Amino acid sequence: MRLSIRPLYSAISLAAVIAAGCSKSNPSSSSGTAVSATINGSAFTPAVTVGIFSQPDSSFQLTSYSIKNSDTTGLNLYFPGGMPLNTVQSLGDSVQLVYTNSATGKSYAGNSLGGHGSITLTSLDTTNHKLAGTFSGTLLLQNSSTGIVTTSDSVVITNGAFNSTYSVVAY
16 A cells, blocks of 8 residues: 655654754744645744655655744645646645644644645746645544544645745755
């Protein structure tokens, strides 16, 4: 069975969220990068967003996190590099949203194992490494050890938008 959340990206994202949770201050956001969303009715405006395009996978990942009172919340978006512009792509194996909250120790996912929602890529500039789009979904609680999702707990993401730069990596 193929693991639904990309292991390497998830490990990098988890390390960034854990490291940020140990920090005493909010790092400044990267210039030209913005992600925003409403998560369970509360505004999510991350302090940091990192965009990556993986050449071997031909896929994008945006990792955003915010630190408030030593608690870190993170949001990860995954989608393929060949995704057509202005076309709603449903969450599944290659299009995913993951939300993590260090205060609760919980991670929620919208992928091929559960949850529902979408990501729409509205702009892609491969020369200047910029991308923009929208996202929303209902993400289900995911066991970090097994990857199994449960319908007993969820988060709702609305009004999601991104306008970000990204780096190209060859790993």
